[in-house]
Amino acid sequence: MAIYGSLNEFSLRDILTVIGGKSGVLTLDQQDGQILRLHIAESGVTRMSLERPVQARSEAIMLLRIFNQERSTFRFEAGDVDVPRQSFLRLSEVIESRPDTTIDERDLPHPKTLFLLIKARQVALPPDLDEFLGAAESMLATGASAERIARELGIAVNQARHHLQRLRQVKKVWPMQAHVDQLDHHQRQQRRSLGQRIASFFAR
């Protein structure tokens, strides 16, 4: 099983989401001689090694610096790793210690993708994001795009896209699933029976 790619397309969050609870070694190759190897088990880092030593205030900050190098490639090989009594760094801490203003174009949603408010989710937000949510809340309650929110609030579309992505990262909003949110029971039933009828054509 291979999980690999470039940091140009994958954020730290994406990589950690895919790794999930698996154990194995995550290798980051900065393409300039610097290689980072993280032994991961139970969502924590149990061992870390670097090809070239680096100065940093904490391991988490050093990891983030390396994860910010877009030209780096990563590869995760699942397997058993030694699990000492405690891992010295939780991966969730690494994500949380990152200043959340650095979002790349690759992570921004399409300006017309519709997002829905997750009302039940309680989460503390930084003031600028809280302000945005307050202003956009009624639109997001029924589903709104960055484009529409930007227009109604008089802000730049890219700013709305940034805010939506940040809200998405903490699961306060999520892309709508129109077939769930927009169809009523009767319409869903109609589609289901239609789907079943024509599915039989493809069963053989």
Next chain:
Amino acid sequence: MTPLKLVVSGPVGAGKTTFIRSISQTEVVSTEEVSSEEIGKTHTTVALDFGQIDLGEHLLHIFGTPGQTRFDYMWDILSEGALGLIMLVPCDAPDEFPQARRILEYVVSRHPVEFIIGLTRTDLSANGWDVSDVAAYFGLPEHQVLAVDPQDAASARRAIHHLLQRI
């Protein structure tokens, strides 16, 4: 009787045009032009692919979209009124995953379509992502992702069957 509609989308090079050519009963209408960019193949779809399957009491229209963001208006136009969506994703091109996710979220948020992800090139590449990891990336249950060979009609039909079971 209004024809029923399925949409096939995905990033460039996923195999959308090939998929439709494999299953269409009629000659596929394609709009491929010479690619001016390096995309790993000579041609790319600029408008749509269109294929058709006669199911007896229904006619099924299958539309393929272009993959590049500059053609995003076609994602909307072609998804209008569709019953379901098949997102084809090449297993050995993780660089294209963010684009696939962008297209998927765009279409699914704006059109009430059920969808599956068809993971392509699993037979061609020893070094591709597997179904469970791709499902994890997209935040989907594993049963919503399956390996598909767009060149194989039987595999393509299985994918359509899988999608229709979800509707």
Next chain:
Amino acid sequence: MSKQEQLQHQLDELTRALPGIKGSFLCTLDGMPVCQSVTDPNIDSARVAAMAATALGVGRRITDTLSTGALRGIKLLAGEGRVFIYMIGGKACLALVVPADMAIGLIELEVSDVVSRLTDIL
């Protein structure tokens, strides 16, 4: 002059010859902009390039299917403007966005010259 400069020059000349034109756009057939001469800042060149490619792609399927010969161009007529798209040789296209009241005869005259010059350069 480099090829790019020659192409740009042709488009700038066209803008001079058709006062009131909102923009002329040279694009690849797969929807990428090559160069443009734009007077209306609201027009997005990248959008025009992609949509011109789409329109021509569909147009070529229609003319192929109906056996009317090789597609030369498409006219889109609308309430507040018009869009003309011309094939340039076999690898590029020229899109013009003009106001609805611009004389079509004048456009056709100027454009046929430009199209053959652009074809020669490419």
